[in-house]
Amino acid sequence: MDRKHPLAGVTRSGRSGAAARDDARARQAEQIRERVRLMIEITARAGAYRKGLVAATRRLSPEEAVILSDLERHGMQVPQLHDVLCGGHVLVDDPALYDGWKFDGLSRPRLSSHHRDIDKTRYPDIGMRGHVVREKLHGRTAQGTWVQLEKTPAAFGKRKLPGPDDLKHLMDYVVYRVTRSNVGPWGLSRMTERHPMYLAPVVATSTSLSPPVARALTAALRRIEEDDDVTSVSQDLAVRFPPPDRQDLAGELGQALTERGGRGLFGNSEVWVTETPSLVAAQVLAESHQLPGQGSTRTGGADE
Template identity: 70%
Template sequence: MDRKRTLLLGARSKKSGSAADDERERAAARRRERVRLMILITARAGEYRRGLVHAADRLSTEETIILGDLEDHGLQVPQLRDVLRGGHVLVDDPDLYEQWRFPDVSHPRISSHHRDIDKARYPDIGLRGSLVREKLHGRTKTGTWVQLEKTPAAFGKRKLPSLDDLRHLMDYFVYRVTRSNVGPWGLSRMTERRPLYLSPMLAVPVELSHPVARTLDQALRRIEEADDTTAVSADLATRVPPPERAEPAQELGQALSGHSGRGLFGSSEVWVTQAPSPSAAALLSRTRTPPAPHTWQTGETG
């Protein structure tokens, strides 16, 4: 993902003159075309405000990076419909907050989203473009949020509200009436209370207390010793002992790079079964009367 962003920004800032620069430009063009095609596919279904296709043809580098990053985090074509209509998107990736702050084009914004975040440390950031109109993003406790707005606003920067501020206020009234965000290309029910969630962080590392960690370490050592004694060949197990681990609990998934630990049940025998079909379930549920003992030798049925 970082390489794609570097290629896009590099293609915009450097002139073609070498093989590396030409490859950068080709990679940036391919990524921009991919995002444009996603928008065109999305535009075939549903109703949008006029001008969406024309705006897709004028994608800026920054707009391409933002939408491309969302795709890298699992955004699909049907979900793009809500993004273009102003849906509130949560991504459990805090790095996107800084990666979407582009020099010379990003600007600080004031918004009421995610008030539990320290806005002095993580101010909300805006960006204007032909497709996103006004992109607004900020930090969450575990990642980054982003939302496209129909009308930019600059409340707090001027003594008198501008025309855009008044239009933004009208969009707020529409939100209060319809309970839908007002995006650049339509309305979306994906609000801050009901957001579109991409790449949710399902595994949260939790630090163990010292007594619990000591008990877990002792249990893991007992399991390893039992594995040694129940090997196929006891003689081989004594000749080739397993590696000594200072802290076996460190292998339970979160401590290793890439979350490549063996997991709590990594060495267990686990089977995945499926529910039987209705006909098979009916046959298995039938009660069968066992044959009489005198028929066991002759094979006769009673």
């Protein structure tokens, strides 16, 4: 079932309450679009792209913004956005994105050779065209969703004759075979299906402990906690303020951090060296100030 993302379209209603909600969605949509535009402009300062990317961001559609903002929400950092725009193959362990990236009137079934282990009858690959993504292609994986941006859309399939775009797509495939790099809308990426970019991987597994192991682990954790309790502060204060009495210490191990719990949008990014953050701050720091007591001596008067 196609899901209408709140940023994909805003309908006006005669009711005041619905109109207020529509206005709020419109403001939120524009904020997310502006955020994605800024992310793309930042990467354009630090990386090389084909010409026209910054101009294309001015026509960024709400649907394109949804896809890129969803990737950022799942851990994509600014340096990784470069590979995404250059056609990198991205895996996200979130099956809900498959339906979330279907947009009424824009998305269409597509044929592709990616992830052949998936039942394409049940989960067909989905294509969408846009000014920035050019041709977005996504589908299901066993654990979640994959997505890849392509330079040239391909429309050939059953009962369809190849067109000019299909011939260009075949030329992109030749470039892929020669360079071993995906041909994206704004460059080449080494992040192929065999060596993909993996966002938000589900690596946590649950396992049960045998009773002897659980008892030994709990005893060790309590001993560590007691040692920390008497060494972190004075013994008198430790007695007055005991730590919380938790029954299952072993059960707290391996709990995942909330949200991404990682390095943030600008982790591993070098875009901060591209220019001085503040011209005013740079001007102030460049001025030479004479500290009090240097080069002059103040003598007290008669009233001191």
